[in-house]
Amino acid sequence: MPRFAYFEGAIRPIEEARISVRTHALHYGTGWFGGLRGYWNQEQGQMYVFRIVDHFRRFLNSGKLLMANLPYTPEELAAITLDLLRAEGYQEDCYIRPLGYKADEVIGVRIHDLHDAVAIFATPFGRYIEDEEGARVCFSSWRRVDDTALPPRGKLSGSYVNSALIKSEAVLNGFDEALVLNQDGHVAEGSAENVFILRDGVLITPPVHSNLLEGITRRSVMELAQSELGVPVVEREIDRSEVYVADEAFFCGTGVQVVAIASVDHRPIGSGKIGPVTRSLRDLYFRVVRGQEAKYRQWLSPVYEEVAVG
Numbered sequence: 179m180p181r182f183a184y185f186e187g188a189i190r191p192i193e194e195a196r197i198s199v200r201t202h203a204l205h206y207g208t209g210w211f212g213g214l215r216g217y218w219n220q221e222q223g224q225m226y227v228f229r230i231v232d233h234f235r236r237f238l239n240s241g242k243l244l245m246a247n248l249p250y251t252p253e254e255l256a257a258i259t260l261d262l263l264r265a266e267g268y269q270e271d272c273y274i275r276p277l278g279y280k281a282d283e284v285i286g287v288r289i290h291d292l293h294d295a296v297a298i299f300a301t302p303f304g305r306y307i308e309d310e311e312g313a314r315v316c317f318s319s320w321r322r323v324d325d326t327a328l329p330p331r332g333k334l335s336g337s338y339v340n341s342a343l344i345k346s347e348a349v350l351n352g353f354d355e356a357l358v359l360n361q362d363g364h365v366a367e368g369s370a371e372n373v374f375i376l377r378d379g380v381l382i383t384p385p386v387h388s389n390l391l392e393g394i395t396r397r398s399v400m401e402l403a404q405s406e407l408g409v410p411v412v413e414r415e416i417d418r419s420e421v422y423v424a425d426e427a428f429f430c431g432t433g434v435q436v437v438a439i440a441s442v443d444h445r446p447i448g449s450g451k452i453g454p455v456t457r458s459l460r461d462l463y464f465r466v467v468r469g470q471e472a473k474y475r476q477w478l479s480p481v482y483e484e485v486a487v488g
């Protein structure tokens with residue numbers, strides 16, 4: 179359980195971070211959020227937050243979609259988060275949740291002329307999907323929200339009703355997760371993660387205009403696959419049936435990390451087990467986020483003071 183939260187401009191005991199039932203964002207979904215992970219490295223006695231400034235840049239952009247004008251830079255929000263994590267003193271993996279919201283206690287649907295607030299807390303966190311080497315996946319009967327109605331490129335609280343409909347349908351039908359098609363009938367992403375398929379040695383992922391969240395893990399995985407594994411990556415539209423005949427498929431995202439897809443709609447993907455490219459990428463991803471790959475240390479922000487070794 180978290181002991182602290184950043185709330186109303188200061189790090190406070192989490193019991194003090196409470197809002198009214200009249201809060202605008204609670205009624206109308208006029209909030210936005212982020213999701214980051216802190217990785218504990220036991221040997222180094224260090225916690226690393228993955229791509230903290232990139233996450234806060236997207237967080238502020240999500241707010242922009244709701245006409246929020248927050249008096250913070252991404253770097254300032256990153257510094258607050260590192261202070262918060264030092265206050266918590268976690269020595270285990272954790273998940274960090276920044277939340278922006280229209281804080282007025284007022285009735286009336288709109289996004290302008292309202293006050294914007296920011297809260298941040300961090301909580302110990304492990305797996306998001308139980309079987310990380312073989313998720314059982316279906317195609318959702320829902321469609322992904324469309325940019326013409328509710329922009330999926332922002333992490334807007336209201337649009338997570340769409341994600342929740344997708345996830346619950348999948349889980350109640352016995353699956354771990356779902357893929358969702360966009361309004362054009364092409365693959366968009368999972369309920370809260372981006373997707374890649376492998377065909378003939380090429381990784382393919384839907385482009386940013388396919389109505390998906392512009393994932394930071396997605397971007398990282400693209401770079402790692404190309405630079406470190408020599409696997410080409412192509413961004414293009416993917417049909418539902420193309421997933422069925424893929425050699426490998428996986429989800430990626432901050433929460434899910436890198437999770438192999440074993441089957442889709444009861445059809446095994448490739449061998450029906452985690453494939454070699456997914457395994458290599460997944461192993462590399464975990465080494466990178468945990469601070470075991472010097473080349474990618476610039477993606478990591480250490481939480482605790484770094485002690486010189488030797």
Ligand code: PMP
Nearest residue numbers: 370371372391393394395431432
């Ligand atoms: N798509 C959706 C809908 C998500 O909620 C997330 C999780 N933030 C992702 C993709 C993955 O994004 P990221 O890698 O930045 O966590």
